[in-house]
Amino acid sequence: MTSTAVLIPTGITDEWRARAREYVAQWYATNFPSAPVVFGECAPGSEWSKGEAIAAALAQTSADVLVLADADSFLLDPADLGLAIRLWRSRAGDQPDKAEAVGREAALYDVRAEAKPARNLFAFSILYLTALFAALLVERLTTLTGP
Numbered sequence: 752m753t754s755t756a757v758l759i760p761t762g763i764t765d766e767w768r769a770r771a772r773e774y775v776a777q778w779y780a781t782n783f784p785s786a787p788v789v790f791g792e793c794a795p796g797s798e799w800s801k802g803e804a805i806a807a808a809l810a811q812t813s814a815d816v817l818v819l820a821d822a823d824s825f826l827l828d829p830a831d832l833g834l835a836i837r838l839w840r841s842r843a844g845d846q847p848d849k850a851e852a853v854g855r856e857a858a859l860y861d862v863r864a865e866a867k868p869a870r871n872l873f874a875f876s877i878l879y880l881t882a883l884f885a886a887l888l889v890e891r892l893t894t895l896t897g898p
Contacts, residue, residue, distance in 0.1 A: 755786040755836060756814035760804030761822045762793060772822035779820065782829035786818065834875060837868040 757779045763769045776788045791808025793800055805819065816836055 753816055754814040755783070755816040755818065756812040757783065757786050757788045757818045757820055758791060758805060758808040758812070759788060759820050759822050760791045760801050760808060762799040762804060763822075768822065775820060775822055779818075783818075783832065786814075787812070831875070834868065834872045837872075 759772065759776065761768075761772055763772065772790075776790075779786065779788050789808045789811045791804040791806065791811070793803045793807070797803070809817070818832065818836075
């Protein structure tokens, strides 16, 4: 069975970052209770280094799947991370297809069951980008015409 951990590199410098870190950690703990949240910090007295903080978090886990999250950002929909993990686990495209036997053009349209998570994630990302672009467009058009 594959295990998952959420790594959060952190260098708390003020109360706002501390609150953001706690919110993000709680969000992951609520939405992915089987994935422990692991914090990584730089050595005391050293300059901030994200790489060092990630390495410190990585040293605390032996999980197979690592989710790298910033202490001040999170996903709006937990399903996004679920789809990404499913895609990684699926190994879609790792197995050679039957392109040689059927012909290259036919293989382009051959839908394989193991490629379904990849297609789902791709479809979601295109839909999300379209919605984001539409929202930006609406916002821009409403500022041009005024209230």
